[in-house]
Amino acid sequence: MTDFFSALPNRRAIIDRRAVADRLEQLLAEAAGQDATALRGKIVAVLADALASGRAEAMRRLDAHPTNGRETVQAFAFLTDQILRILYDATLRHLYDPGNRSTSEQMVLLAVGGYGRGEMAPGSDVDIAFVTPYKPTSWTEQVIESMLYSLWDLGLKVGHSSRSIDEMIRMAKADLSVRTALLEARYVWGDRAVYDTARGRFGTEVVKDGARSFVAEKLAEREARHKRMGDSRYVVEPNVKEGKGGLRDLQTLFWIGKYVNRVDNIAGLVEAGLLSPQELKQFQKAENFLWAVRCHLHSLTGREEDRLTFDLQLEVAKAMNFTPRAGRSGVERFMRYYFLMAKLVGDLTGVFLAHLDDQWAVRGRRFMPTLFRRPRKLDGFVLERGRIALPEDDFFQKDPARLLEIFALADKHGLAIHPSAMIAARRDAPLIDNETRKDPRANAFFLDVLTSPRDPETVLRWMNEANVFGRFVPDFGRVVAQMQFDMYHHYTVDEHTIRAVGLLAQIEKGELAEDHPLSSNLMGKLVSRRVLYVAVLLHDIAKGRGGDHSVLGAEVAEKLCPRLGMSAAETEMVAWLVRYHLLMSATAFKRDLSDYKTIMDFVEVVQSAERLRLLLMLTTVDIRAVGPGVWNSWKRQLLSDLYHAAEEVLRLGHKSNGRKEKVDAKLAALKSALNVSEAEFARLAKRLPESYLIAEADDILAHNARHILAAGKAPLSIAAQVYPERGASLVTIYAADHPGIFYRIAGAIYLAGASIIDARIHTTRDGMAIDNFLVQDPLGRPFDEPSQLARIERAIEDALANKQKLQPRLEARPLSRTRAEAFAIAPVVLIDNKASNRFTVIEIHARDKPALLFNLAYALFQSKVTVHSAHISTYGERAVDTFYITDLLGGKIESKSRLQTLERRLLDASEVRAVEQQIAA
Structure with missing residues (x-):
């Protein structure tokens, strides 16, 4: 050797x-x-x-x-x-x-x-x-x-x-x-x-006669490894060695080839008939690049590091000389090339296993079983051992529309496509030109796949792997393998989109009714289901173009939908959905849904019940397709609340349910939930302001009322409990109201290891604060252990009683998160006096970091304003915190100089150290 x-x-x-x-x-x-x-x-x-x-x-x-x-x-x-x-x-x-x-x-x-x-x-x-x-x-x-x-x-x-x-x-x-x-x-x-x-x-003694079992075990091992690593080659922080489309997948092919055909090196796979010379070059190209990435990872970290995290992506891209070009940063170009190589590994895997399958089929036994089905009509395509195949090698070349038809047939009949046909499709995909794109048959085939009631996700993914998808819809081709360089999105744009279509199909089939009961119920009420499927396809299609992808995507929809055979009304609806696909989540997660103007502003844009239904379902699959763990019951509840509130306004006769009627209904529901005398309930009701009754749900009102009654004349009472309906824990504080109470509670909750996802701050008519906080652990789960809940209660009690100084303890906590530091996010403060009739609404966008909410709350306290509600959202490394505030007399903040001072303080607070240094001084 x-x-x-x-x-x-x-x-x-x-x-x-x-x-x-x-x-x-x-x-x-x-x-x-x-x-x-x-x-x-x-x-x-x-x-x-x-x-x-x-x-x-x-x-x-x-x-x-x-x-x-x-x-x-x-x-x-x-x-x-x-x-x-x-x-x-x-x-x-x-x-x-x-x-x-x-x-x-x-x-x-x-x-x-x-x-x-x-x-x-x-x-x-x-x-x-x-x-x-x-x-x-x-x-x-x-x-x-x-x-x-x-x-x-x-x-x-x-x-x-x-x-x-x-x-x-x-x-x-x-x-x-x-x-x-x-x-x-x-x-x-x-x-x-x-x-x-x-x-x-x-x-x-080992290898001889053991090939089939070895291959089966290796493929099973590969599947298990893929599941551990996210089961997608398009996760935005891929594992170069173990992830799908990584080095281990290439090595698995070599192991199988070596075991089955006794090859000694990669080139031997060609002689064994498992790869063609061209495929061998692709194998070596992908392997060379992936090894280079892994070597740079090890070199930069000084250890065996195989995960390409956001911070390392920047460094590896620089080390491998990927520079900005054509509107894309160097790291985005590097990651796109990485995902194209991962896709190539997937293509080679399919080809390799097909060759292996054919080898064994010649010997009378296929390795990969397929149910034999014989559909009556395949329009010239043939069935080869249960899979759609080509009758001759130039079948696509004679009619490029067949490149779409083969996928439509595969979906219609529930058949797999023969690997040789996939290879031919990948080879002939460049034949799809403007003439093919305008062909009504080709567009009908594509729309049949996209809106299939069976399994559109699988067939669209096959179409994408064959490069047919991106050729037929060039705007989609621009986002293939395009990563979204942030910690929120888990997948590339094309993978996110295909997953969203798959989720919509699952909802339509009733497979996700437990997670999405409202969307599952509404699906059958749609006037045009294909509008929704096309909108899901196009909602992110304009990402990476340097402008507002919602606006640019709507322009793409206006051009593409008529080509797909959609009517003018359908085209208008799709374009509207793409243009406003972020509206519902932005309203639900960043605004106070108890504020009537929030609902009215939302309804003014939506205008119809059909748009509302479509927007809800588009928003739902868009959020869930971002990645595992992003969707939760808290987001489901907020979206449901907004939907029902907007639907009520859109229904005829909604004006009969005015503010007084709502307050009366809330008091009636509260009275029935409490076992108290008429006199005692009257005394309680007299203390509760109308804004509080409208803002809180019936179950929260009942919980708060029992808390208030049990507290009696105690100056402070704290209760923490699991709130499964919202996927969080509810922390209620009943205390004598005083300036600074909000920032002290926020600091105490952070020190107890919890994250606040929503806060509603109220003051009773006799000057007591009744504040409700929804909190989760760092992984987005409720605190459900009694010891955890007790720790939160104790921390708040200590903070409000000044038993311990918050600032030294906060300064002792780590303030940096390495992954988030890979992103340069300039803080932005947006102040809006038109979003609410009663409050000044402040929205802060900043890099998420420990103690951020505490520092923002302290800045508001310094500015001598009253916080009435807070809504906290995080999108990976980015935090968006919204506060509804008034001055100390209950009015909006109107003074220009005061607003400028407030903005400056909040910008400083976004840099966590700044506020702590002020406090320490």
Whole structure:
């Protein structure tokens, strides 16, 4: 195996094994007579210099050619080979000279796993196996122990095993990971005869006749790994090694090819018929790029880091010379190229498994089972072993509309598409030109897939993988593999869009009725369901163009919808939905829904019940498709509240339900929920202002009333409980009202480890504060442990009683979050005196960070204003906090100079340290 690294240029610049060995021999000869420990120290010292020099040369090459990952990983593997060979020889010659060795004292050193393939990133483990013919002797154990200590002293992370050949075979049969590692075992040094025997027995006793089970286990292992990593190759913080479309997927293909066809290298997959020469080039292109990314990750972090987090994306993009171009930043261009490579890995996987399936089918048994179905009409397409295939290779070329038709047929009949047809579709996708895009048949096929009542998500994803989607809808092609560089969105724009379509189909089929009862109920009431599907497709289609993607997307809709065969009315509705697809979430999450003007402003834009229904469902799937954990019951409740409030206004005769009628209805519901006398209820009702009764839900009013009655004349009463309907915990504070109470409560809740997602602050007519806070833990879940709830109550009590100073404790808490710091977000303060009839509405956009709400609340306290409600939203690294305020006399803030001072204080507060320094001073 001396020429395993024959393609590696100028290997002696990395390490000259002979020169290092000669230097070591001279040094050890001079130290003759010293004990083994001293000699081993000298060996390690020489090898450490050689290792450092070799690593520096490998990294120099990477810096010179930052996208050449293949040469870098080979350089590290070659360097490790030479270090091990020198160490092996020196250990046997100078530390544990065996003299005339018996057969049982023979030993071979193997490279296994990735190191066996000759691939090592800067932070990779050194995976080695010591193999002996029989059970290890005391001499072999001494040699192995000494070598391992030397390797550890060199600072290497070593994964090792020491087994006889019999043990090796037994372990390989029993353990898939051992079998896989040994599959790539490579001779490094030692007794070659032992290696030949071990390799021969592994081939005849383990590999032979075990191909089908190995492939099945490897594919199952791959599926499980994908699920752990998010089950998408388009997650915006991908794992370069283990994620879908990463290095491990390429390695799995090689393992399967090696096991089934006994190939020794990647090029052997072509001879085995598992890849074409062109596909081999694509394999090597993707592998080279992914290895380069992984090497840069290890180099930048100084450890084995395989997750491409936001902060590292910036650094890797810079290291790999991705510069801004055509309106995209360097990091966006880098990540788009990364996702295109991940997509290429997915394409190669499909092709490879298809070739493998065909090989086994020739032998009479397909590997991947498919139900045989024979639809009556396939319009010229044929059925090959249960999958749609082409009757001849130029079938698409004769009529490019068939590139859309094949997907429509696959959806209609519930069939898979033969991999050879997918390969042809990918090859012929460039045939889709303006003439094809205007073809009514092609547009009908596309719309049939998009609005399918079956499984549009799967077929749209196939269409996207074949590049047909982006060719037929060029505006969609512009967002393929386009990441959204923020911590809120989990997927690329195209993946987010396809997932949203899939979620809509699931809602329509009733599969998500428990999570989305309102949307599931409304789906059957739509006048035009295809309007909704097209709007979901187009809602983010204009992202990355440098303007408001909602406005630009509406313009795309106005041009595309007529081409798809939609009427003028449908086109207008789709364009409106795309233009206002963020309106409902912005209103529900950032505004006070108990403020009547909020509802009226929203209804003024929506104008019809059909638009309201469509907008709710578009908003729902848009939020849920952002990523796991983004949708929760709190958002569902807010959207439902807004929908019902807007629907009431839109219904004929809504004016009969005025403010007085609402207050009377609330008091009646409250009275029925309480078991108190008429006189006691009258006294309670007299204390409650109308604004409070309108703002809070009936169950909250009942909870607050019981709290107030139980507190009696106590100056302070705090209660924390789980509130499952909102997916949060409800914290209620009943206390004598005084300036600063809001910021003290906010600081105490933060110190207790909770995040406030909504706050409603009220004052009774006799001067008591009754404040309701909805809080969650850092993962967006309710606090449900009694000890957690007690901790929140205790922290608030201490803060309001001034038992502990908030500021020193807040300053002791960490204030930075590394991932969020990857994003430069300039804080913005928006002050609106028209959004409410009674309040000045202030909206602050800033980078989310610990204690942000406390600092904003303290800035409002300094400004001598009263906070009536607060609405807190986070979008990844970005926080949007909205406050409804008045001056101390209950009026809006009108003074221009006062508004400017307020804005300045809030901007300072967005930089957390600023306020704490003021407080400390």
